[in-house]
Amino acid sequence: MTILDGKKVSNDIKEEIAVEVSNxxxxxxxxxxxxxxxxxxxxASMTYVNAKVKACEKIGFHxxxxxxxxxxxxDVLLQKINELNTNDDIDGFIVQLPLPKHIDxxxxxxxxxxxxxxxxxxxxNVGKMALDLPTFLPATPFGIMELLERYNVETSGKNVVVMGRSHIVGRPMSILMSQKRKAGDATVTVVHSRTKNLAEITRGADIIVAAIGISEYLTGDMVKDGVVVIDVGITRVPDDTKKAGYRLAGDVDFASVSPKASFITPVPGGVGPMTIAMLLKNTLLARERHG
Structure with missing residues (x-):
């Protein structure tokens, strides 16, 4: 069993970008x-945004x-967005989600x-992604594709099950993995809360992307031997043995699934760090496009 180390790969990507920036x-x-x-x-949003700011400093971005x-x-938020849209010094920007309830x-x-x-x-950009045209890929799916590529995980012709159909992870993952690309050419099934016989479907999967938002939902009896497991979930689970009073858990029950897996991402340290690395990669791409 090989751990897909998102922390290490994200650091490698940051170093590669830092070299480009110094040039x-x-x-x-x-x-x-x-x-x-x-x-x-x-x-969670504050932690995530601060991590992005630190990552920018580390690689030499403004x-x-x-x-x-x-x-x-x-209205005020839309005004701020318009200011960034028209500011030539800003190459790319994000609005951190989720937003307060009163904002659409x-x-x-x-x-x-x-x-x-x-x-x-x-x-x-979502439309361009679906048509396989050059565009900014959503950072989390982009990071997963990069992890699979860098660990040379075979995806061509494999049965991939994507658990979850969100616009941020599930839906784009299903599109990317079915496309003709290095970490692609797979046969993709999307399962969700209304899927019947879900465990039967996951047991037939060569690769599972778990992005269903329920902690430790995917268990060992739901997967076959040799499966590749990508765990996108991250939930704070109460734990009195921890100083913070909680531990971080993914959508996968690591203890029961990992003995059967050929490759698996940990939580934390798997998909999370890759998301920030690919956001930086997209920003570099934006800068290159703007000339």
């Missing part, structure tokens, strides 16, 4: 600039954090300039 500096070129908008004080209070109106998430995502949408959530 830009040496040639007197503009350094990539990533901005993030954070609305409110959601703990970064800007726009921190807005919880009560910020939709879809309206906000639609307002982002597709050429600066380094999260890859704008319908224009």
């Amino acid at each position: 830009m500096v040496a040639n007197g070129e503009k350094v990539p600039h990533l901005a993030a908008i954070l609305v409110g004080t959601d703990g 970064s800007t954090l726009i921190d807005l209070p919880e009560e910020t109106t939709e 998430e879809q309206k906000v995502l639609m307002a982002i300039d597709p050429n600066k949408d380094v999260d890859g959530f704008h319908p224009t």
